Amino acid sequence: MELSPFYQELFTSLNRGVVMSVALIVPSAIGGVIIGILAGVIRTFGGRFVRAVGDGYAAVFRGTPLVVQLFVIYFGLPNLGIYLSPYVAAVTGFMLCSGAYQSEYVRGALLSIKSGQYLGAQALGFTTFQTIFWIVVPQAVRRAIHGCGNEIIYLIKYSSLAFIVTCIELTGEGKTIATEYFRFTEVFMVIGVYYLLLVTIAMMILKRIEKTLYVPGFGRS
Amino acid sequence: MSTGKGNPILRASNITKTFGNNTILHGVSVELAKGEIKILIGSSGGGKSTLLQCINCLVVPDSGEIEVDGMVIDITKKKDLYRLRQQVGMIFQDFNLFDHLTAIDNITIALRKVKKISREQATQRARQELEQVGLGDKQHLYPAQLSGGQKQRVAIARALAMDPKILLLDEPTSALDPTLVGEVISVIKRLAAKGMTMIMATHQMSLISTLADEILFMENGRIVEQGTPSVLLAKGNKSRTRGFCDSLNDLVGEEG
Ligand SMILES: Nc1ncnc2c1ncn2[C@@H]1O[C@H](COP(=O)(O)OP(=O)(O)O)[C@@H](O)[C@H]1O
Ligand SMILES: [Mg+2]
Numbered sequence: 014m015e016l017s018p019f020y021q022e023l024f025t026s027l028n029r030g031v032v033m034s035v036a037l038i039v040p041s042a043i044g045g046v047i048i049g050i051l052a053g054v055i056r057t058f059g060g061r062f063v064r065a066v067g068d069g070y071a072a073v074f075r076g077t078p079l080v081v082q083l084f085v086i087y088f089g090l091p092n093l094g095i096y097l098s099p100y101v102a103a104v105t106g107f108m109l110c111s112g113a114y115q116s117e118y119v120r121g122a123l124l125s126i127k128s129g130q131y132l133g134a135q136a137l138g139f140t141t142f143q144t145i146f147w148i149v150v151p152q153a154v155r156r157a158i159h160g161c162g163n164e165i166i167y168l169i170k171y172s173s174l175a176f177i178v179t180c181i182e183l184t185g186e187g188k189t190i191a192t193e194y195f196r197f198t199e200v201f202m203v204i205g206v207y208y209l210l211l212v213t214i215a216m217m218i219l220k221r222i223e224k225t226l227y228v229p230g231f232g233r234s
Numbered sequence: 235m236s237t238g239k240g241n242p243i244l245r246a247s248n249i250t251k252t253f254g255n256n257t258i259l260h261g262v263s264v265e266l267a268k269g270e271i272k273i274l275i276g277s278s279g280g281g282k283s284t285l286l287q288c289i290n291c292l293v294v295p296d297s298g299e300i301e302v303d304g305m306v307i308d309i310t311k312k313k314d315l316y317r318l319r320q321q322v323g324m325i326f327q328d329f330n331l332f333d334h335l336t337a338i339d340n341i342t343i344a345l346r347k348v349k350k351i352s353r354e355q356a357t358q359r360a361r362q363e364l365e366q367v368g369l370g371d372k373q374h375l376y377p378a379q380l381s382g383g384q385k386q387r388v389a390i391a392r393a394l395a396m397d398p399k400i401l402l403l404d405e406p407t408s409a410l411d412p413t414l415v416g417e418v419i420s421v422i423k424r425l426a427a428k429g430m431t432m433i434m435a436t437h438q439m440s441l442i443s444t445l446a447d448e449i450l451f452m453e454n455g456r457i458v459e460q461g462t463p464s465v466l467l468a469k470g471n472k473s474r475t476r477g478f479c480d481s482l483n484d485l486v487g488e489e490g
Pocket of ligand 1: 253284
């Protein structure tokens with residue numbers, strides 16, 4: 014059975030788009046988690062100045078729409094002599110936005126670690142940095158993991174905003190075909206299925222990570 | 235050099251600590267010779283935990299001097315505090331094991347990160363210490379999988395693996411079910427028999443009467459009475475300590 018030209022073109026485009034989507038999502042998710050942990054630690058344990066910087070970062074990136082952030086990064090930064098390709102601009106925006114949300118989950122988890130864990134470490138001669146790095150963060154990550162996973166699922170869906178900076182991924186490719194053939198409903202339903210698949214795969218990976226990090230006494234078995 | 239009491243391994247002098255405008259310690263002094271065991275008693279809120287935590291500067295004293303094995307600690311220097319804590323082990327009422335690490339890793343992490351010992355050597359040492367407290371077969375269990383008594387024994391093994399010169403114990407059996415107290419007491423008694431230098435806050439009569447070289451009775455941030463158990467607990471002695479211990483005995487009597 015041959016697919017009609019419309020479907021042939023649609024799947025070719027969407028497959029190209031989904032590759033771009035994955036190329037946007039994976040580094041943004043990883044970068045977001047790393048920034049989130051760093052910002053979360055700084056916002057929880059930092060001195061007054063760095064804490065203010067961390068809080069400011071989170072307030073700005075959680076408080077403004079992602080569309081605006083992407084616009085500023087792609088169209089605004091050139092005014093300062095910083096030129097980013099559409100792809101780099103999109104990944105930068107996603108990472109910073111995701112990191113701001115991740116830092117909130119990480120911070121909550123860090124604050125939930127009981128003082129006994131600090132005392133136990135300090136009494137053995139751990140420095141403050143060692144206590145945070147070896148004892149507090151590893152526990153907090155396990156407590157934050159559900160929230161962080163949830164944020165990654167959101168990221169998969171808001172990655173479609175890359176079209177703002179002319180980076181054409183899954184949604185962008187689909188929209189082009191839909192406009193060309195004027196068949197919006199079908200195209201967007203197929204796009205929906207693609208996202209559903211992406212999210213399903215992401216959830217499987219997250220579950221695997223959760224299992225690897227599982228320790229009795231943290232969350233459910 | 236003379237041996238014994240002339241040459242204290244720990245000297246804490248005139249320790250004061252105030253939280254807000256609530257003075258918890260009013261210039262408390264404690265000295266400890268090598269191998270000596272002093273036991274802190276007194277009702278809750280008297281400042282026992284605060285005193286113990288001041289000795290290893292988990293709570294930094296407002297004033298006072300701390301000297302361990304001839305080294306005077308500058309409490310304003312972080313380096314000094316880290317060094318002090320490596321030499322002074324501490325056992326807490328609620329264990330404070332690292333929840334994300336197995337019994338053996340609770341011990342190796344301190345050896346590796348603080349003492350910078352290689353992983354193999356740390357593992358070997360940790361295994362030895364766990365066997366000493368009778369937990370050789372529980373190495374790979376997490377704190378959530380251990381009973382209270384087992385957790386406290388891991389905590390003791392963890393402290394001992396650091397080769398402390400002194401051990402501070404803050405009500406080590408108070409958070410345990412009565413049925414689990416015995417296993418921890420016997421580990422502590424074995425330590426004492428090996429000559430470990432200790433200061434222990436406890437209300438466990440069997441520890442007080444058998445281990446104490448000296449009893450320190452604390453009230454409102456002061457040591458109000460001190461002496462050997464044989465004197466303070468002697469029949470007919472009207473000491474506060476005796477009264478307090480009698481009330482402990484009464485409690486045990488009622489429970490048993
Ligand atoms: N971090 C703190 N902040 C304020 N008050 C404290 C703090 N730690 C202890 N205290 C107070 O110090 C007093 C002595 O407490 P503590 O040393 O725990 O006594 P004990 O161990 O003899 O029961 C208590 O009244 C307690 O409320
Ligand atoms: Mg106490």
